[in-house]
Amino acid sequence: LEPLVNYLAVDTKWNFNYYAVTNRVDYQHSNQHRFFVRWSWADFTEDRRDWLYETAPGLANTDLIRHNVGGAVDWVYAMSPSSLLDVAFAVNDYRSGRKYLVPKSFKASDVGLPAYVDAKAADQTSLPRMNFAGYDSLPHNEFSYPTQTRTRTMSARADFSHVRGSHTLRAGF
Numbered sequence: 001l002e003p004l005v006n007y008l009a010v011d012t013k014w015n016f017n018y019y020a021v022t023n024r025v026d027y028q029h030s031n032q033h034r035f036f037v038r039w040s041w042a043d044f045t046e047d048r049r050d051w052l053y054e055t056a057p058g059l060a061n062t063d064l065i066r067h068n069v070g071g072a073v074d075w076v077y078a079m080s081p082s083s084l085l086d087v088a089f090a091v092n093d094y095r096s097g098r099k100y101l102v103p104k105s106f107k108a109s110d111v112g113l114p115a116y117v118d119a120k121a122a123d124q125t126s127l128p129r130m131n132f133a134g135y136d137s138l139p140h141n142e143f144s145y146p147t148q149t150r151t152r153t154m155s156a157r158a159d160f161s162h163v164r165g166s167h168t169l170r171a172g173f
Helices: 115-124
Strands: 014-028 033-048 064-080 083-098 147-164 167-172
Touching: none
Parallel strands: none
Antiparallel strands: 014 033, 033 064, 064 083, 083 147, 147 167
């Protein structure tokens, strides 16, 4: 963190927590049928740049979260000694966002703004964005209310291979 207006936050915490699990199981049912199943789970949280850690811990951190869950299944069928079919399906679910737990614990009236702002915000109350010359803004981003983006990706494929003499025919979708 760069010093701003002669303030150097040397003890600013950068907390990163990452946990992940990945598994794969292979199964050969027979000489003609083989399968595998794979799944993964990952969870990442990041709390950093909280330059107010001494006076208001958590008020200026980033509260970034990333969560990923995925899986795949694959079947290989040896139709004959020269023909092979491979079919697979996979799905991945990814979430990313910010918690902003401390800014969300404030109401506008807590920092001197009129009470009607609290009423207008209802259950989505949050500390308003504030900018002070020479300092990082509070909260860091343009949105102080928790955000989350979710992306789900699915894929399927089928591939066919046939060997005849010195030639190989491949097709798939």
